[in-house]
Structure formats: structure tokens, C-alpha cells
Amino acid sequence: MLLAVLAVASLPFGFLADRLNRKAIIAIGIFFWSIASLAGGLVSTFLFFLLARALVGLGEAAYAPAAQSMISGAFPVERRAFAQAIFASGMLLGGAAGQALGGLVGPRYGWQVTLFVVAALGILPSLALVGLEEPPRGPRTEVVPILRLLSVPAFVSMIAAGICITFSTVSLVSWGVDFAKNYKDFSLREASVSLSLIMLFSLVLGVLAGGYAADRLHRSFTYGRIIAVAAAFLLAAPFLLLAIQSEEKPIVLFGLAVACFFMSWYHGPVTAVLHDMMPRRAHATSVGVYMLATQLLGGIGPHIVGKISDLHDLQLGLQIAVAVMVCGALLMLLVIHFIRRDGMRHPTLEAFHAEPGD
Numbered sequence: 001m002l003l004a005v006l007a008v009a010s011l012p013f014g015f016l017a018d019r020l021n022r023k024a025i026i027a028i029g030i031f032f033w034s035i036a037s038l039a040g041g042l043v044s045t046f047l048f049f050l051l052a053r054a055l056v057g058l059g060e061a062a063y064a065p066a067a068q069s070m071i072s073g074a075f076p077v078e079r080r081a082f083a084q085a086i087f088a089s090g091m092l093l094g095g096a097a098g099q100a101l102g103g104l105v106g107p108r109y110g111w112q113v114t115l116f117v118v119a120a121l122g123i124l125p126s127l128a129l130v131g132l133e134e135p136p137r138g139p140r141t142e143v144v145p146i147l148r149l150l151s152v153p154a155f156v157s158m159i160a161a162g163i164c165i166t167f168s169t170v171s172l173v174s175w176g177v178d179f180a181k182n183y184k185d186f187s188l189r190e191a192s193v194s195l196s197l198i199m200l201f202s203l204v205l206g207v208l209a210g211g212y213a214a215d216r217l218h219r220s221f222t223y224g225r226i227i228a229v230a231a232a233f234l235l236a237a238p239f240l241l242l243a244i245q246s247e248e249k250p251i252v253l254f255g256l257a258v259a260c261f262f263m264s265w266y267h268g269p270v271t272a273v274l275h276d277m278m279p280r281r282a283h284a285t286s287v288g289v290y291m292l293a294t295q296l297l298g299g300i301g302p303h304i305v306g307k308i309s310d311l312h313d314l315q316l317g318l319q320i321a322v323a324v325m326v327c328g329a330l331l332m333l334l335v336i337h338f339i340r341r342d343g344m345r346h347p348t349l350e351a352f353h354a355e356p357g358d
Contacts, residue, residue, distance in 0.1 A: 014288020085211025166298025210265025
């Protein structure tokens with residue numbers, strides 16, 4: 001439910017962030033997120049709890065496109081992927097901190113108090129907005145219609161690749177613990193702790209390494225950031241298959257650690273490339289469109305893998321998820337083809353690049 005709301009709401013909030021004050025959009029996101037977390041601890045029925053969790057997704061949808069747009073506007077183009085990678089690593093660390101907080105507070109005071117604490121802590125970042133300056137962008141009259149964005153072949157190819165990648169990554173995360181427990185002889189505690197620690201360290205290191213490597217490649221090739229993403233997923237695939245196939249616990253964990261490291265290269269460069277393609281007044285909208293498609297369509301991955309598990313077994317389902325990930329990496333090569341053919345900025349958007357150096 002939360003993922004569906006996040007996907008659907010990303011489009012209108014991205015649309016608004018390119019037309020209104022981005023600080024205000026982010027503040028709305030924080031407000032919704034905090035109030036929804038607080039309400040989650042107060043409700044007494046499942047229906048209202050589900051509604052509260054859906055509003056958390058609404059808050060997240062308001063925050064991400066506007067924040068990423070501001071980050072790209074505040075940093076030089078040649079450092080854009082690493083800046084976005086730092087932002088992504090912060091979200092990963094924040095998620096890990098929230099889980100740790102829940103593990104400490106929940107058993108002693110109850111899950112309701114945990115949500116109250118999280119809601120209170122969520123208000124604090126809003127104070128940082130007070131002194132934050134809006135990076136420059138084009139005049140409001142230069143906003144880009146969504147249908148015009150969808151006429152850019154490289155952008156549509158990026159979305160198709162992102163759907164495949166989201167399908168596989170969400171499936172692997174959703175079913176990882178169950179697979180380790182039922183197929184690799186891990187205990188539930190052992191699987192949960194081991195996979196969480198490995199994913200945290202590998203993902204954070206990978207996000208930062210991917211952003212740095214993508215910016216370095218961008219100096220030599222216009223499409224260098226796409227090369228970094230495609231290569232990383234192709235490198236991750238054999239290590240995932242090693243983890244899925246192996247019966248030795250150390251090898252399973254090693255394969256997952258290396259795979260997660262390369263898979264997380266994706267976050268910074270993809271946002272940077274979306275913004276490289278688009279005028280500044282389309283940065284948030286392009287992310288909103290991308291998130292709508294990838295989260296809504298790619299998010300069905302765990303359900304499909306579960307169906308495959310019911311019909312055959314989970315091992316086959318995860319192998320298929322890896323194959324879909326490879327398809328996503330290969331679709332990135334199609335993005336490179338269109339960029340080489342049409343340029344990083346497609347002619348249909350040329351009129352909207354109004355600012356010098358935009």
C-alpha cells in the first residue's frame with residue numbers, strides 16, 4: 001500500500017515541485033510523514049492503520065523529487081552523480097537507524113511509542129529548511145509538459161530499464177530472508193541480522209562508489225554515467241547467482257555482499273542522468289514520472305516471484321529476478337544508443353533549456 005501511494009503521488013508532487021517553491025513541497029512532505037507516523041501509533045483498527053501508512057508514502061513522494069531537484073541545482077553538473085549518491089546514502093542510513101531505534105524502543109515501550117518517537121524526530125529536519133536557499137532554475141514559463149518528456153526515447157528507455165531493475169531488486173530484498181532460512185539453512189535471526197548488516201554496509205559503500213565512478217566516467221563520455229550503471233548490474237549478476245546456487249553460508253553471504261555493492265551504484269547516477277537530459281524546470285517532474293512507472297510496475301516483482309515459488313520453488317523465482325535485472329542493464333545500452341543518436345538533450349526539449357549552461 002505504501003509503495004503504491006509513493007509511486008502514484010510522486011508524479012503530482014514532482015509536477016508541482018517544478019512549478020512551485022520546492023522548500024514548501026519538502027515541508028509538506030515532512031509534515032505528512034510525521035503526522036502519519038504519529039497517527040499510526042494512535043489508531044486502533046487495521047483500516048485506519050493502513051491509511052496512516054499510506055500517508056507516510058504520500059510524505060515520501062513529496063520529499064524526494066523536490067529534494068533531488070534542489071541538489072542537482074546546487075552542484076556543478078560534473079559532480080551531480082556523487083551529490084545524489086550522498087543523498088541516497090543518507091536515506092539508507094536513516095532507514096537503518098529507524099530499524100535500530102524500533103528494535104531498541106519497541107520491545108521496552110511498545111510499537112506505538114516507537115512511532116511517536118519517529119514522528120517527533122521527523123520534525124527536526126524541517127528546521128534545516130529555514131536557512132536553505134533555493135538553487136537557481138529557469139522561469140516558470142519554461143516548465144515542460146509531461147507528454148513532451150515522454151517523447152524523448154532515451155528517457156522512455158531509462159524508464160523501461162528502471163522497471164526491470166526495480167522488479168529484481170525489490171524481489172531480492174523482499175524474499176532474501178525467507179530464501180536464506182528455507183533454502184540455505186539459516187535461522188530466522190541469523191538470516192535477518194546477517195543480511196541486514198551486509199546490505200547496509202555494501203549498499204552505502206556501493207552508493208558512494210557508484211556516484212564517484214559515474215562522475216569520473218562522465219568526464220570522458222557524455223553517457224559515462226549510464227556505462228557505470230549498466231556495468232555494475234552486469235557485474236552483480238554472477239555474484240547473485242553464486243549466492244543463490246551455493247550451499248555454503250560464507251559463499252552465500254560473500255556473493256550477496258559483492259552483488260549489493262554493485263547494485264547500489266544505480267541510485268546517484270540514474271538521478272543525475274535524468275537531470276542531465278532535462279531542463280531545470282523538468283528535474284522534479286522527470287523523477288516523478290520515473291518513480292511512478294518503476295515503483296508501480298517494478299513493484300509487482302515480489303508478487304510474481306512469489307507465484308513462481310508456489311508453482312515451482314523460490315530459487316527459480318530469484319533466478320528469474322536476476323535475469324530481469326540483466327535485461328534492465330542491457331536496456332541501459334539502448335539509452336546509450338539514443339543519447340549517441342540524439343544527444344544528451346533531445347531536440348524536442350531544446351526550446352526549454354533557457355538558461356546559459358543549463
